[in-house]
Amino acid sequence: MAHAAHHGPFAYAEHLLNIDGRPHPVENRFAIATLLVGAVAALFAFWSDMHLISSWAGLVGVGLGARAQMISVTTAQRFVTVIGLGAAGIGLYLGFAHGGPFGGVFG
Template identity: 85%
Template sequence: MAQAAHHGPFAFAEHLLNIDGRPHPVENRYAIATLLVGAVAAIFSIWNNMHLVSSWAGLVGIALGARAQMISVTTAQRFLAVLGLGAAGVGLYLGLAHGGPFGGVLG
């Protein structure tokens, strides 16, 4: 059955991101991953003792977001990537302010 519908965990989100009517699975997954990692970084930056998680998640989120911006095709993908980049930046900067990615290891 070659025309079987694809139902994955992000199938509905990927459908919303394909506003041009063509599938872009790699680009969609980069945008979604940027948003999720950015959210993790921002949420964990609330607590002072979680600076390791928020710093590293922020670094990974910024790298993912940069890649997502470079390969994005649709405006919806860029929108998610920018939201994720902002959240990752907040998580990174607050994580750095609370102790950084190597807190306690180097000093």
């Protein structure tokens, strides 16, 4: 079949990110992963006791977002990636402000 049905947890989100009509599964998954990891980092940044999760998730989110920006094809992918990068940056900075990624091991 030329156009087999694609089912999965993010099938609808990937469909929305393909605004040029062609599938870009790798680029879409990088953008979605950046958004999800950035959301985790920003969410855990609200509690100062969760600085380990917040700072590590922020670091991973910034790395994923940088890669997603480099390989993105559509404007929708870039939009989602920038939102995820912003959330990851907030989580990263607040995680560092509350104790950093190593949890006071060096201090």
